[in-house]
Amino acid sequence: MDEKNLTPKERLKIPPQEMPEQDAAERIHNVDEVPYGFTAEMAKAEAMRCLQCKKAPCVAGCPVEIDIPAFISLILEGKFRESINKIKETNILPAVCGRVCPQEEQCQKTCIVGKSLKDTQKAVQIGKLERFAADWEMERGEAEVPKINPPTGKRVAIVGSGPAGLTVAADVRREGHEVTIFEALHKPGGVLIYGIPEFRLPKRIVVREVENLEKMGVELKRNMVIGKVFTVDELFEEGYDTVFVGTGAGLPMFMRIPGENLNGVYSANEYLTRANLMQAYSFPETDTPIARSKNVAVFGGGNVAMDSARTALRLGAENVYLVYRRSRTEMPARIEEVHHAEEEGVQFRLLQNPIRLIGDDDGWIKQVECIKMELGEPDQSGRRRPVPIEGSEFKLDVDACIVAIGNSSNPLVPDTTPDIDTNKWGNIIADEETLKTSKKGVFAGGDIVLGAATVILAMGQGRKAAVAINEYLRTGEW
Amino acid sequence: MNKILEKSFITSDVFTMKVESPYIARKRKAGQFIILRTCDKGERIPLTIADANGKEGWIELIVQVVGKTTKELSMMEPGDSLCDLVGPLGRPTHIKDYGTVLIVGGGIGIAPSHPIAQAMKAAGNRVVSILGGRTKELVIMEDKMRAASDRVLITTDDGSYGMKGMVTDGIQKLIDDGVNIDLVVAIGPPVMMKFVSLLTKKYEIPTLVSLNTIMVDGTGMCGACRVSVGGETKFVCVDGPEFDGHSVDFDEMMKRQRMYEEQEKESVDRMGS
Numbered sequence: 001m002d003e004k005n006l007t008p009k010e011r012l013k014i015p016p017q018e019m020p021e022q023d024a025a026e027r028i029h030n031v032d033e034v035p036y037g038f039t040a041e042m043a044k045a046e047a048m049r050c051l052q053c054k055k056a057p058c059v060a061g062c063p064v065e066i067d068i069p070a071f072i073s074l075i076l077e078g079k080f081r082e083s084i085n086k087i088k089e090t091n092i093l094p095a096v097c098g099r100v101c102p103q104e105e106q107c108q109k110t111c112i113v114g115k116s117l118k119d120t121q122k123a124v125q126i127g128k129l130e131r132f133a134a135d136w137e138m139e140r141g142e143a144e145v146p147k148i149n150p151p152t153g154k155r156v157a158i159v160g161s162g163p164a165g166l167t168v169a170a171d172v173r174r175e176g177h178e179v180t181i182f183e184a185l186h187k188p189g190g191v192l193i194y195g196i197p198e199f200r201l202p203k204r205i206v207v208r209e210v211e212n213l214e215k216m217g218v219e220l221k222r223n224m225v226i227g228k229v230f231t232v233d234e235l236f237e238e239g240y241d242t243v244f245v246g247t248g249a250g251l252p253m254f255m256r257i258p259g260e261n262l263n264g265v266y267s268a269n270e271y272l273t274r275a276n277l278m279q280a281y282s283f284p285e286t287d288t289p290i291a292r293s294k295n296v297a298v299f300g301g302g303n304v305a306m307d308s309a310r311t312a313l314r315l316g317a318e319n320v321y322l323v324y325r326r327s328r329t330e331m332p333a334r335i336e337e338v339h340h341a342e343e344e345g346v347q348f349r350l351l352q353n354p355i356r357l358i359g360d361d362d363g364w365i366k367q368v369e370c371i372k373m374e375l376g377e378p379d380q381s382g383r384r385r386p387v388p389i390e391g392s393e394f395k396l397d398v399d400a401c402i403v404a405i406g407n408s409s410n411p412l413v414p415d416t417t418p419d420i421d422t423n424k425w426g427n428i429i430a431d432e433e434t435l436k437t438s439k440k441g442v443f444a445g446g447d448i449v450l451g452a453a454t455v456i457l458a459m460g461q462g463r464k465a466a467v468a469i470n471e472y473l474r475t476g477e478w
Numbered sequence: 479m480n481k482i483l484e485k486s487f488i489t490s491d492v493f494t495m496k497v498e499s500p501y502i503a504r505k506r507k508a509g510q511f512i513i514l515r516t517c518d519k520g521e522r523i524p525l526t527i528a529d530a531n532g533k534e535g536w537i538e539l540i541v542q543v544v545g546k547t548t549k550e551l552s553m554m555e556p557g558d559s560l561c562d563l564v565g566p567l568g569r570p571t572h573i574k575d576y577g578t579v580l581i582v583g584g585g586i587g588i589a590p591s592h593p594i595a596q597a598m599k600a601a602g603n604r605v606v607s608i609l610g611g612r613t614k615e616l617v618i619m620e621d622k623m624r625a626a627s628d629r630v631l632i633t634t635d636d637g638s639y640g641m642k643g644m645v646t647d648g649i650q651k652l653i654d655d656g657v658n659i660d661l662v663v664a665i666g667p668p669v670m671m672k673f674v675s676l677l678t679k680k681y682e683i684p685t686l687v688s689l690n691t692i693m694v695d696g697t698g699m700c701g702a703c704r705v706s707v708g709g710e711t712k713f714v715c716v717d718g719p720e721f722d723g724h725s726v727d728f729d730e731m732m733k734r735q736r737m738y739e740e741q742e743k744e745s746v747d748r749m750g751s
Contacts, residue, residue: 184697186515186522186562223564225697229501250699254711261704261711261730263737270700278521278694284748287521287546288694289741363733412697412716 008051012113016122017046024343028313031198031281034340035128040078043132047076050124053112058126061110063460066090068107068126075129084133085144091130092170093163093459095138095205098131100196101456102334121335138208145215149176154473157182157240159226159413162190163455164246164446166209167462168469169218172244175470179217180240182224187277190248191447192455194277195269197307199314200337203276227412232420232442242441242469245420245428246462249447250410254403255299259357264291264365268304268404275311293400295319297368298346299354300404301331306338308402309346320346321396325353325373325386351375351386355393357401367395407452417442427451435465440478443469480514480560483536489615491543492586493552494528500535502527502565508593509571509688509720512537513696515562516550523547524693524715526590527566537565540589540618546745567696568719571686575602577660580652580683581627582645582674584610584666588619590688591665595626598663604628606657608648610666614639645670646677659683664723668732675723685723689714691731692738705731 020036021027027034038046050072058068066087074083087094101107107126108114114123137143154177158165161183173179187193189206214220226232226247235243252267254260271290274280278288296312298305301324312320322341324331327350331338342348351373358367372392375384409426421429421438428437428444435443445461447453472478484496502512511526529538543552554560571594579598583591588609599605607627611617612635624630632640633648641648645666652659662685664674671687678685691703691714698716705712708725712718 184564185695186564223562224501225564225567228566228697229505229564250695250697252699252701254701261706261734263734267701270694270702273694273700279519282519283741284744286519287745289521289738289745291737292741362736363730410697410699 006048011049011051012116014045014049016049016125017042017128019125019128024340024345027199028310028344031314033202034199037135038128038132040080040136043075043129044078046125046129047072049113050076051112057110057112058107058124061107063106063456064090064463066130071133072124072126072129075133080133080136084137087130087133090463091459092167093209093455094130095134096163096192096201096209097456097459098127098129098134099201100454101127102454103127104335106456138205143212145212146170146174148174148216151178152176152473154178154242155180155240156469156473157235157243158246159232159243160184160190160246160248160446160448161188161210161220162246162248162446162458163192164248164458164462164465165190165244166213167459168244168246168445168466169213170216171463171466172469173213173216173218175473177470177473178219180219180221182226182230183220183222184225185277186222188220188222190246194273195304195307197272197276197311199310200307225412227416232413232417232439236441241473242443244465244469245413245437245442245444245448246446246458247410247413247448249407249452251408251426252403253406253408255354255405257354257356259359259365260403262357262359262365263363264293264400265357266291266400266402268298268300268308268402269407271308271402272304272311275315281311281315290315291400293317293398295321295396295398296400296402297321297323297354297396297398298402298404299323300406301326301333302404302406303333303337305404306333306341306346308404310341310344312400312402313344313346317400321349321398322346323349323352323354323368323370325351326383327351327375330383353386353388354401358395365398365401368398368401369393369395407447409448409451413448420444425451433464434468435461436468436478441472480563482554482556482558482560484556485554487552488540488618492540492618493543494538494540495551495554496536496538497560497563498535499537499563499565502563503530503535503537504532506530506537506566507570508573508597509590510566510568511719512539512563512565513567513693514551514560514564516547516554517561520550520561521547522562522694522696524567524690524696526688526690527593528589529593540586542586545742546749549746549749564696567715569717571597571663571720573597573601578604578606578658580649580659580662581605581607582610582649582662582664582666583607583623584645584664584670585612585616586618587664587666587670587688588617588623591663592619592622592626594663595623599626599628606652606659607631608633608645608652610634610645610648610670611639612636644673646673649674649677653681661686662723663688668728668735671723671726672728672732675726675728679724686720687723687726688719689721689726689731690719691734705734
C-alpha cells in the first residue's frame, strides 16, 4: 500500500490505534505510567489516518499552534528526529503536553477526521503522536541543545519553574540573555512535579526537561521564595533587568463546611504534594507520611480530583468515592482521566455534594454528610447550576477526604509587590498579547494570570511573554 | 551551600546548630522560621530561627530531638550540608513599644522567644521573661535570656530550680505582685500556650502565641498547617506563626498535631534497626 497516496476515504477507514495500557486491576498497585506509548509501527499507522488538510483546523485548535500536519507527516515517513524538531519549534515540552493536554478540547476537537466520523474520540490521536516523537528522542538521550545567541549582558529573573517559567526561560535564553529561575520548592517543575502524579507524568521527564534548560545555560536556584528572601523590587536592585512572574495557582480552595479541619481532610494540593513531590507512596523508605485510608471521598470533578482519587487507590484505599455536584457531561476533567479512573474502580457519585464533615472524639473524619443535587438553569460558566434536593441527605463512612474543588492564585508576589495590579480573584492582570503587568519591567503568565488552567495555556502565555521580554530588552521601551 | 558551621548539645536532647545561609541571615526578622530537609528522602520540617548574623551569613537553630528528622539533624556535624533549606518564612513578630512585655518560654519554646525578647527590648519595652521547664536541666538559655530581659523568673515543675510550678503559676505571681503587663508573648508546647492564654484572658492581657504545626511547603500552598483562629481557618505558615492566643482553637490544633503519630513512631523505630 502506498502510504503517501491513500485517498482520504481510505484514510478514514483506518481505525484509531489502540494505546497499549497497564491492566486496571494491576496498575492500582503501582505508580508506573498507565499508557505504555505507541510503537513505531503504531505511530506510523496512526499518522496515516491524518488527512494532511490544507487549512488544518487542528493547528488553530492548539494554544501554541504546533504545525501538526507537518510533524505527523514526518512520523509517517519514519523521520522521527525531524518530527520532534518540528514540534520543538513551537513547543519545548512535548513529552509533557502529549501526556497532559486536553486534546479533546483543543487540536483533536477541530480535527476533520473526528468530524467526518462524527466522533471526537475517533479524531487523529495527535497527543499520542506528539508523545511518541518526544519519547523517541528522550530514549535516545540526544536532545539537541538549541543555538544560543551571543551574550547580551541583560539579566532576566523568572519566578517559578512551572510550565510558564520554563517556557519563558528557554525562549529568552536563546536570545543570549542571562536567565535565572527562582523556585520556591526544593524540586523544579511546579505542578509538573507536585501536582500531576507519577502515573500520568513520570518525574524523570520533568527532570530531563529542566536539565536541558540548564544545558542551555539557564541558572536554576531552588529553595528561593520570592516575596520572602527577595521581593520583586529587590530582584531589580540585585541587577535583574526584567522579571517574569509564573508563581501559579498554589492557593487551595476549601469548601468552608463544618469539619474541614478534621484529621484526614486534605486539600488536593497537600495530598498530591505529599504523594508526588515528597514521594509519600514510598513511606517509610521516604520520610513524609500520608494518611493510610481505606474509604476516601474526593470532592470535585476536574483533573486534580481524578489524580487525587487514583492516587488514593494506589495508596491502598478500598473504596474511593468521587463526589461531584454536577453530572458527567459537566465534569471538566480530561476524558482519558475519567475513563482511567472508572476502569480502576473509582466510584463516581455524581449529582451529590458534601454539606458537613463529621469526626470522632480524636478529631478524625469518620463520615461525610452529603445531599443529592439536580441540575437547574445554567450559571455564568454556562453549565447548568446544581440545586440541592431537599430531604435527600445521606451519610458516607470515610476515613479521609480530599478537597479538589480548585485553586486560586498564590498571593505571595502580589502581596509583596503592591504596584502589581491584581483582579478581585487575586490573579495578576496582564496584557493579553505582551503579558506586561502594571509594573514596569514585570511580566506574568500562567495560572497566576489565568487562575487554575492548564499546562499548555501556561506555555502559550510563556511564549508570548518571552517575545515581549526579548523586545523590551532589545529596545528598552516599555 | 547550607553548610553546618557549628553544632553542640545544650541538654541531652536539645542542640544548637549554626548553618551557613547568607540570604536568609540577611533578610530574617524575629519570629520567622525556616524549613529544611536533612536528606533527599527526607521530609520538610519547620524550625524557628533562633538567631542570625547577616554580616557573617549564618542562622542559628535550636532544636529538640523529637522524631526521625530532628534525630538525623542532631547527628550531622560541622562540614556536613543540609539537603535543603528555605526561608525566611512566616510573618515577623510585630515589634513596637508596648510598654511592658512578658515573654513566656516553655521548654524548647525558650529558643524562639529569645530573638523576640531581644527585639522587644531594643524597641524600648521593659521585658520580663518567664522561663519554664520540667526540671532544672530543661530550662535552657538562662544567660542569654537574662541579657535580653530586665527581669527573669524561672519555674520548674519539680522545684529543682527557681519557683516550683508551671509558667502559669509564674504569671499569676507577677499579676499578684502588681506587675502591669501590656503584652504577653507565649511560646512552648501547645498545651502550655493554651493555659497561658486562658489565664491571661481572665485579666484581659493581650497575648500572642507562636504555633508550631505540621507543615509541608510552608508557602501557603497546601493547608497542612491550618488552624482555627476566631472561628476562621488560617494558615500558620503565611498568616502566622503568631496569632492572638485568646482566639486560637488549641484543642483542634493539638488533635491535628497527632495526625501522623503512628507513622512518626514507625520512622523512629526503623532508625533503631
